Amino acid sequence: MKKHHFSWSGLYLTIVFIILYAPIVYLVVYSFSAGTTMEKYHGFSLRHYADLFADTRMITIVFNTLIVALLAALIATIVGTLGALAIKETRGKVRNSLLSLNNVLMVSPDVIIGASFLIFFTMLGIRLGFVSVLLSHIAFCIPIVVLMVLPKLNELSPTLVDAAYDLGASRWQALSQVILPAITPGIGAGFFMVLTYSLDDFAVTFFVTGNGFSTLSVEIYSRARQGINLEINALSALMLLASLLLVGGYYLISKHGGRRHRVIAVKEGDAQ
Amino acid sequence: MTENIMEFRHVGKQYDDNVVLRDINFKIEAGKFYTLLGPSGSGKTTILRLIAGFDQPTSGEIYFAGQEINDVPANRRQVNTVFQDYALFPHMNVAENVAFGLQIKGVKKSEIKRRVDEALQLVQLAGYGAREITAMSGGQRQRVAIARAIVNEPQVLLLDEALSALDHKLRVQMQTELRQLQRKLGITFIFVTHDQEEALAMSDQIMIINDGKIQQSGTPVDIYDEPLNHFVADFIGESNIVPGIMKKDYLVAINGQDFKCVDAGMRPNERVEVVIRPEDLDITTVEQGQLVGTVDTQLFRGVDYQITVHDVRDHVWKINSIHKTTVGARVGISFDPEDIHVMRYNETEADFDARLDSYEEGE
Numbered sequence: 001m002k003k004h005h006f007s008w009s010g011l012y013l014t015i016v017f018i019i020l021y022a023p024i025v026y027l028v029v030y031s032f033s034a035g036t037t038m039e040k041y042h043g044f045s046l047r048h049y050a051d052l053f054a055d056t057r058m059i060t061i062v063f064n065t066l067i068v069a070l071l072a073a074l075i076a077t078i079v080g081t082l083g084a085l086a087i088k089e090t091r092g093k094v095r096n097s098l099l100s101l102n103n104v105l106m107v108s109p110d111v112i113i114g115a116s117f118l119i120f121f122t123m124l125g126i127r128l129g130f131v132s133v134l135l136s137h138i139a140f141c142i143p144i145v146v147l148m149v150l151p152k153l154n155e156l157s158p159t160l161v162d163a164a165y166d167l168g169a170s171r172w173q174a175l176s177q178v179i180l181p182a183i184t185p186g187i188g189a190g191f192f193m194v195l196t197y198s199l200d201d202f203a204v205t206f207f208v209t210g211n212g213f214s215t216l217s218v219e220i221y222s223r224a225r226q227g228i229n230l231e232i233n234a235l236s237a238l239m240l241l242a243s244l245l246l247v248g249g250y251y252l253i254s255k256h257g258g259r260r261h262r263v264i265a266v267k268e269g270d271a272q
Numbered sequence: 273m274t275e276n277i278m279e280f281r282h283v284g285k286q287y288d289d290n291v292v293l294r295d296i297n298f299k300i301e302a303g304k305f306y307t308l309l310g311p312s313g314s315g316k317t318t319i320l321r322l323i324a325g326f327d328q329p330t331s332g333e334i335y336f337a338g339q340e341i342n343d344v345p346a347n348r349r350q351v352n353t354v355f356q357d358y359a360l361f362p363h364m365n366v367a368e369n370v371a372f373g374l375q376i377k378g379v380k381k382s383e384i385k386r387r388v389d390e391a392l393q394l395v396q397l398a399g400y401g402a403r404e405i406t407a408m409s410g411g412q413r414q415r416v417a418i419a420r421a422i423v424n425e426p427q428v429l430l431l432d433e434a435l436s437a438l439d440h441k442l443r444v445q446m447q448t449e450l451r452q453l454q455r456k457l458g459i460t461f462i463f464v465t466h467d468q469e470e471a472l473a474m475s476d477q478i479m480i481i482n483d484g485k486i487q488q489s490g491t492p493v494d495i496y497d498e499p500l501n502h503f504v505a506d507f508i509g510e511s512n513i514v515p516g517i518m519k520k521d522y523l524v525a526i527n528g529q530d531f532k533c534v535d536a537g538m539r540p541n542e543r544v545e546v547v548i549r550p551e552d553l554d555i556t557t558v559e560q561g562q563l564v565g566t567v568d569t570q571l572f573r574g575v576d577y578q579i580t581v582h583d584v585r586d587h588v589w590k591i592n593s594i595h596k597t598t599v600g601a602r603v604g605i606s607f608d609p610e611d612i613h614v615m616r617y618n619e620t621e622a623d624f625d626a627r628l629d630s631y632e633e634g635e
Binding site for chain 2 (some may be wrong): 025059159160162163164165166167168171173176177181182184
């Protein structure tokens with residue numbers, strides 16, 4: 001075996017990763033501690049996990065969070081994909097304006113979005129709770145889906161659609177049998193992306209969640225304010241695991257799907 | 273008489289202010305191999321898109337089997353296209369690609385399978401049905417694209433620069449195969465290309481397109497031997513094009529020297545252009561030459577030598593000869609009256625044909 005040589009860049013990278021991951025590792029390690037504070041490690045125990053699973057309020061909130069995330073991701077993926085298809089049809093100024101409007105939503109701070117949704121829902125008289133959280137999650141997820149799907153649409157050769165019509169397909173058949181299957185990797189990637197965004201959103205949710213309804217990030221925040229509870233460490237460890245699985249899934253889909261769906265097109269001039 | 277399957281009447285097309293086609297008229301006979309030949313941006317691909325139904329003409333009418341089809345969408349035309357980039361569906365395998373059109377039409381599964389196998393057999397891809405498109409080479413993808421089109425039994429098959437992405441050897445092989453396939457199927461092929469060799473090799477009829485207009489149409493031999501104007505003569509094959517004066521019928525003056533020719537029907541002393549193909553010029557001795565000049569360059573090309581000679585009036589002649597000569601030598605150039613082709617300035621194709629008929633009948 002060849003020994004790795006020491007390099008400054010390698011060392012730098014290692015330090016960066018240690019700094020980035022140390023707090024998470026610290027938190028996960030203490031979730032297995034027998035003690036009740038993070039001041040000292042008291043030996044291995046699963047008692048905080050047991051506490052967590054006995055905490056029905058927390059379990060309900062976990063399910064709420066999952067349901068909101070899945071529904072929001074699903075609806076945002078559908079709306080966002082349709083939006084991307086519509087943007088693809090437009091040209092010039094209209095297209096640029098639509099894209100800019102889309103990007104503004106991406107870059108504007110969550111706090112602003114959350115606050116504006118709060119004002120919006122209050123004005124319309126929508127009761128804060130599940131519906132308001134779901135609606136706002138869908139809203140901030142859509143631009144992300146559009147951004148994930150649009151590049152896939154752009155790399156699709158326009159002759160593919162012509163070919164579908166040429167072979168007798170109607171507009172719907174061309175869409176469902178040629179365009180959508182070809183951009184499926186983009187749609188899948190968009191879905192997983194917004195699923196993670198929705199799962200861990202705090203700022204927007206914090207504004208629009210009501211009394212009877214809460215999601216994990218908001219709940220953890222409010223509990224952490226009341227003092228350190230290692231049950232939260234256990235929950236965080238589980239969430240970290242879930243996120244890792246999601247990222248893994250996203251990676252598998254984009255990698256595997258990307259290979260099979262690579263658009264084959266031999267481009268040469270004179271295509272007027 | 274074979275029937276006309278398709279006709280363009282005064283078809284024009286413009287995108288915004290950009291005129292792409294102007295007053296295109298032609299008739300397509302059933303069962304023949306047509307080539308639309310022209311440089312990039314000449315409008316030939318636009319004609320193909322109008323036939324396929326991807327675009328609608330701005331003016332004029334398109335007829336298919338006697339019916340006007342201006343407003344018939346692409347998915348209801350009995351025409352199929354082989355695209356330049358093949359446009360194969362990347363998420364389907366070879367057989368699924370070929371089956372797509374039949375499946376859309378709701379053909380029975382067993383029949384789809386039979387016809388797909390048959391089509392793959394025709395393009396020599398039997399047994400490749402289960403392959404992924406990405407696992408196929410460029411030449412094989414080309415065949416899949418052809419199979420996907422012909423499996424629908426179209427009346428007209430359109431091929432858009434279908435061979436231009438292949439390497440030279442494969443391209444020549446596919447030219448032969450396409451021609452055989454067309455004869456076997458007996459359907460009309462309309463082939464778009466910028467490659468004049470391809471056009472000459474494959475077609476029954478060639479239409480030369482430039483600047484949104486049909487410059488000349490005819491059989492490959494007609495177009496090669498009797499180009500209508502400077503553009504066609506220059507675009508098809510190699511040529512020497514020199515200005516001349518038509519003294520009278522069958523006599524043309526080039527650089528003040530009179531030559532016998534076989535062209536007639538022009539005004540006496542009309543200014544014309546004279547075309548002589550490089551392979552029709554022979555190098556001979558100074559005494560026997562009709563023109564005398566000095567050899568400038570000689571290039572061995574395998575089948576022949578490409579030689580340039582400048583004559584006493586400093587006009588440079590391109591000569592293709594199988595015999596070698598010496599650079600710097602003084603040589604004679606000889607040619608026969610039949611080798612001279614005279615072109616009038618701004619003559620329309622109709623006038624050209626009428627003039628040809630008038631004196632060829634008289635002979």
